[in-house]
Amino acid sequence: METLEREDPVAKEVSHDTFRNTISIVEKDGHRKWIYPKKPKGRFYNARTFVSWILLIILFGVPFIKVDGNPFFLFNIVDRKFIIFGQIFTTQDFYLFGLLMISVFVSLFLVTAVFGRVFCGWVCPQPVFLEMVFRKIEYLIEGDYMRQMELNKSPWNAKKIFRKGLKYLIFFSLSFLIANIFLSYIIGIDELWKIINEPVSQHLTGFIAITIFTLFFYWIFAWFREQACILVCPYGRMQGVLLDKNTTVIAYDYKRGEPRGKLTEKDAKGLGDCIDCNQCVVVCPTGIDIRNGTQLECINCAVCIDACDSIMDKINLPRGLIRYDSMEGIRTGKGFKWTPRVIGYMSVLLILLSVTAYLFASRKDVDVNILRTPGLIYQNQGDDKVSNMYNFKMSNKTFSEIPLTFALSGAEGEIRLAGSEFSLKPMEIHEGTLLIVIPKANIKKLNTPVSIVVSGNGKVIDEVKTTFIGPPN
Numbered sequence: 001m002e003t004l005e006r007e008d009p010v011a012k013e014v015s016h017d018t019f020r021n022t023i024s025i026v027e028k029d030g031h032r033k034w035i036y037p038k039k040p041k042g043r044f045y046n047a048r049t050f051v052s053w054i055l056l057i058i059l060f061g062v063p064f065i066k067v068d069g070n071p072f073f074l075f076n077i078v079d080r081k082f083i084i085f086g087q088i089f090t091t092q093d094f095y096l097f098g099l100l101m102i103s104v105f106v107s108l109f110l111v112t113a114v115f116g117r118v119f120c121g122w123v124c125p126q127p128v129f130l131e132m133v134f135r136k137i138e139y140l141i142e143g144d145y146m147r148q149m150e151l152n153k154s155p156w157n158a159k160k161i162f163r164k165g166l167k168y169l170i171f172f173s174l175s176f177l178i179a180n181i182f183l184s185y186i187i188g189i190d191e192l193w194k195i196i197n198e199p200v201s202q203h204l205t206g207f208i209a210i211t212i213f214t215l216f217f218y219w220i221f222a223w224f225r226e227q228a229c230i231l232v233c234p235y236g237r238m239q240g241v242l243l244d245k246n247t248t249v250i251a252y253d254y255k256r257g258e259p260r261g262k263l264t265e266k267d268a269k270g271l272g273d274c275i276d277c278n279q280c281v282v283v284c285p286t287g288i289d290i291r292n293g294t295q296l297e298c299i300n301c302a303v304c305i306d307a308c309d310s311i312m313d314k315i316n317l318p319r320g321l322i323r324y325d326s327m328e329g330i331r332t333g334k335g336f337k338w339t340p341r342v343i344g345y346m347s348v349l350l351i352l353l354s355v356t357a358y359l360f361a362s363r364k365d366v367d368v369n370i371l372r373t374p375g376l377i378y379q380n381q382g383d384d385k386v387s388n389m390y391n392f393k394m395s396n397k398t399f400s401e402i403p404l405t406f407a408l409s410g411a412e413g414e415i416r417l418a419g420s421e422f423s424l425k426p427m428e429i430h431e432g433t434l435l436i437v438i439p440k441a442n443i444k445k446l447n448t449p450v451s452i453v454v455s456g457n458g459k460v461i462d463e464v465k466t467t468f469i470g471p472p473n
Helices: 043-064 091-115 118-122 125-142 145-153 158-187 189-197 204-224 227-232 235-242 263-269 303-314 327-332 340-361
Strands: 073-076 081-084 087-089 249-252 322-325 366-372 379-382 385-396 402-409 414-417 429-439 447-456 459-469
Touching: 043 118, 043 125, 043 158, 043 189, 043 303, 073 158, 087 091, 091 118, 091 235, 091 340, 118 125, 118 235, 125 145, 125 158, 125 204, 125 227, 145 158, 158 189, 158 204, 189 204, 204 227, 249 327, 303 322, 322 327, 366 447, 366 459, 385 459, 402 414, 402 459, 429 447
Parallel strands: none
Antiparallel strands: 073 081, 081 087, 249 322, 366 385, 379 385, 385 429, 402 447, 414 429, 447 459
């Protein structure tokens, strides 16, 4: 039992009065404090590992999925070409992206208000890659946290050079692989394959992009690490306004655990269940003591729960000293409570999703925009006919070529295209000019309502209502 009560050499006592004035990754002298988390194990860690592998399979597999020969997902910002679930979206669909992004943010607010920063610990790519890929490789090559500390403090010899060199070589190779997958979401897997197989001189921009992404990911996972979550990510700072006392977070049951002390003195001094073993501290990937309460650095990864539960099992005490719970739940012993904020977020999200779903369902394959040319009135065409000029803009949102035809409705006349008949190519935006020609005898007033019917492949695509200006009889 003595091993459970012995203080870990990397765990430092934290004052309950000053911990909020410091950051776990910064030493008192201002230098960076390297975090050496103990290798975690337990039911939550196993569950996170399972979820992470599913997410990684999806991330690496989606670029290879195609629908009718086209990518399933594509986010080509440079060429303004976006494909989601096999459906193409153009710049004319920007409002849909806006609504979709707002829905995502509101969903994130809702999840945070209910479950805290659980997205970070379970889904966010940064912790998933760092904790479930790079950190596992580090444990495999350098050993657990104590051996890593010893290796870093040891002089540079053949053993250290080999282990460090092997680790960083694997890190760089993985970063290169991630960079290629990341780029495939932007340019597509086919274009990426060309960059890989064809000479660099033919794809210099792509080669530079892969190099920059590789170095960036290598820097993130080999050096910057948890600082990305603590110093850069704005989501951690959003917790301050999104969390309240009813939010489910990683919580320490202070009512059960305090006062802390050695197990041998528990009964004699009436101590709580926390034996101050510091295992929840040494296992934390951001270096905090969860017993101090909810903190900026906590990503809700639950490794401290596993560490505490393992200790409770060894000393025959109930699990759950550290658990998923709200501060109000710790205080009162009651479960989840519906709050006005949660209900408000859910209501807003439901409205947003309903509107977005309707707009997606009513979205047309071809966007048609026809406006009378500004600054012009009617033109005499001879043979007692007059014309109006219109500018049109067509956007094809499909992967198929669509031959277009124009017909006039609401008046007797004809439509003449300024140029030859055309077909709208896949994902093409076409602009042009057309004339509506109507005999003077058919014009009864200054503004005559007319409709331009646009058809493609034998189906009516759109009917644009406009007016025809002419000399009234």
